[in-house]
Amino acid sequence: MCTLTGLKAVVTGATRGIGKAIAEKLSAQGVELVIAARNKEALDTLVLQLPTKAHAIVCDLSNPQDIDHLAQEAEKLLGQVDILVNNAGITADNLLMRMKDDEWDRVINTNLTSVFKLTRALLRGMMRKKWGRIINISSIVGVTGNAGQANYVASKAGLIGFSKSLALEVASRSITVNCVAPGFIETDMTTGLTDEQKEKILGQIPQGTMGTPEDIAYAVLYLASKEASYVTGQVLHVNGGMV
Ligand code: NAP
Helix, strand or coil: CCCCCCCEEEEECCCCHHHHHHHHHHHHCCCEEEEEECCHHHHHHHHHHCCCCEEEEECCCCCHHHHHHHHHHHHHHHCCCCEEEECCCCCCCECHHHCCHHHHHHHHHHHHHHHHHHHHHHHHHHHHHCCEEEEEECCCHHHHCCCCEHHHHHHHHHHHHHHHHHHHHHHHHCEEEEEEEECCECCHHHHCCCHHHHHHHHHHCCCCCCECHHHHHHHHHHHHCHHHCCCCCCEEEECCCCC
16 A cells, blocks of 8 residues: 555664664565664664665764765665655653753754754755655654653654644655654663553553554655655654553
8 A cells, every 4th residue: 555666765773673663664665775873783784684675874863974974875875865764863861950961962963953964965856856755753752741851852842843844845846744753662762661660651551552663664654655645744643542
């Protein structure tokens, strides 16, 4: 039902968790990929496992030079970039009164500023081709807020505003820009939660379970497909009924 064969995509943060599942699902649909993250070994391993041709680029998204390099190499390797999935993200939680400048800067640079820079770098090619799909991985907390995560929540709410604005700028070029907002998903990002925290979270999820990376990947697959051409500037919530 989702037509993606022959398209070319860049997926950031693809070494594990949600990004890895997105890369696997896109590749299974015949999408040629550039996957990016900091861990070279994990990237190289995934390239060998993916069913469609893929390329690994080591990139620290908190470093603007790495972002320029990623954009240039991706266009060289793929010829054109049809789909950009801005998935990489980090947390550095603290109550605001205790939050260090470095905790704020690292999270905003990695989760939000990198998305601005990478999207701007790859947008020209999509504009020229008059076709594109940009999917940004936000979060449920970007809509609800969350105590102890002012930096992370600001970055995820920022992605929603960024996506809605860009969607308006490029709509006439058949480029769509959307967010997927995951609820609580079982990945390395959430394994650090204590049993007590997990119990509390599960109590807030109407379906009573945490989501899987594949739950998010299927939402991305739809938004990346040709069939989603009339969907733009939206936030697709995938959270077991929480919001
Ligand atoms: P994860 O398991 O911690 O994976 C994060 C990915 O981002 C890894 O591939 C990591 O690769 C990459 N990454 C981190 N910092 C990077 C940097 N500076 N440069 C390049 N790559 C970097 O996280 P996840 O749970 O899959 O989360 C994926 C996205 O979903 C994030 O944006 C997160 O905020 C969002 N999200 C997750 C949940 C959840 O419950 N898990 C809920 C809502 C939203 P390397 O370490 O190899 O660089």
